[in-house]
Amino acid sequence: MYNSKIIGLGHYVPENVVTNDDLSKLMDTNDEWIQERTGIKERRHVVKGEDTTTTMGVKAAKVAIERAGIDKDDIDFIVFATLSPDYYFPGPGVLVQRDLGIKTVGALDVRNQCSGFVYGISVADQYVKSGMYKNVLVIGSEVHSTGLDMTTRGRGVSVIFGDGAGAAVVSREEDTTKGILSTHLHSEGQHAEELSLIAPGMGKRWVTDIIDDNDPNDESYFPYMNGQFVFKNAVVRFSEVIMEGLQINGLNPSDINMLVPHQANLRISQFVQKKFGLSNDQVYNNIMHYGNTTAASIPIALTEAWEKGKINDGDLVVLAAFGSGFTWGSAIIRW
Numbered sequence: 001m002y003n004s005k006i007i008g009l010g011h012y013v014p015e016n017v018v019t020n021d022d023l024s025k026l027m028d029t030n031d032e033w034i035q036e037r038t039g040i041k042e043r044r045h046v047v048k049g050e051d052t053t054t055t056m057g058v059k060a061a062k063v064a065i066e067r068a069g070i071d072k073d074d075i076d077f078i079v080f081a082t083l084s085p086d087y088y089f090p091g092p093g094v095l096v097q098r099d100l101g102i103k104t105v106g107a108l109d110v111r112n113q114c115s116g117f118v119y120g121i122s123v124a125d126q127y128v129k130s131g132m133y134k135n136v137l138v139i140g141s142e143v144h145s146t147g148l149d150m151t152t153r154g155r156g157v158s159v160i161f162g163d164g165a166g167a168a169v170v171s172r173e174e175d176t177t178k179g180i181l182s183t184h185l186h187s188e189g190q191h192a193e194e195l196s197l198i199a200p201g202m203g204k205r206w207v208t209d210i211i212d213d214n215d216p217n218d219e220s221y222f223p224y225m226n227g228q229f230v231f232k233n234a235v236v237r238f239s240e241v242i243m244e245g246l247q248i249n250g251l252n253p254s255d256i257n258m259l260v261p262h263q264a265n266l267r268i269s270q271f272v273q274k275k276f277g278l279s280n281d282q283v284y285n286n287i288m289h290y291g292n293t294t295a296a297s298i299p300i301a302l303t304e305a306w307e308k309g310k311i312n313d314g315d316l317v318v319l320a321a322f323g324s325g326f327t328w329g330s331a332i333i334r335w
Contacts, residue, residue, distance in 0.1 A: 018162075
């Protein structure tokens with residue numbers, strides 16, 4: 001039995017910066033309104049035709065693999081987390097395998113939205129610990145901007161989300177006191193429709209239905225979010241799943257060196273930070289610059305925190321996420 005350890009991190013975000021003032025030209029909103037409710041100042045949007053969920057994932061993965069000090073052909077398995085694949089099918093995992101020129105390894109797509117990267121890390125952790133694989137590439141990547149309602153009707157959702165990608169190489173660690181100590185995953189599907197995108201989907205409205213109806217007021221293919229309900233559940237589940245991980249490992253909140261929460265809303269992160277009595281140096285937030293990048297948010301933030309020297313050998317790092325599904329999870333890591 002081995003432990004697994006993150007040995008390489010990388011991220012990529014589009015160069016196109018979209019500020020709150022830019023959005024105010026498209027919809028009835030303003031910088032003060034957005035910052036007060038979300039903490040977001042700006043986000044990145046792809047330039048259509050230049051970047052996709054897959055191409056951004058590939059760019060992040062190349063950095064992670066190089067930093068891991070391994071060759072691309074040392075990758076045994078790929079896990080790709082996203083809610084915004086290039087195609088309805090196939091998923092982006094196989095496209096990454098193709099575009100990186102990696103041998104015919106397995107590729108798995110994870111559809112757990114905001115908690116997708118934590119789920120992906122958990123999958124990689126189990127594969128490595130069991131001895132089945134030695135090096136697993138985990139990617140979280142999202143393109144939200146091309147699927148948002150950029151009008152006043154959609155402002156409650158559209159101002160929140162941004163585009164980007166992050167990646168990690170999870171590898172074998174023989175020292176069982178280091179690496180990923182444990183992961184904890186949960187779901188509560190009874191609230192699935194409170195944060196969802198219904199169409200196109202085989203269950204209710206497929207492409208043919210949308211075309212036949214040709215209804216300009218059809219909002220089923222835009223994201224829907226019951227904001228207050230999501231917020232109230234998020235702060236509870238974030239706290240629960242962090243404590244679950246700490247307690248199983250005999251740790252306390254004061255032992256945390258760095259908490260990297262999913263960047264859903266700065267107010268959620270601040271609530272959790274206050275609840276656990278953590279200082280600003282113990283929590284890494286970057287939502288103000290990138291918005292909510294869903295499955296990409298944790299790997300982008302984790303990479304930045306590491307690049308800035310905020311994560312060092314021996315540190316206790318906690319990843320935590322909550323999102324659509326409802327799904328949530330945490331990972332407790334000894335760096």
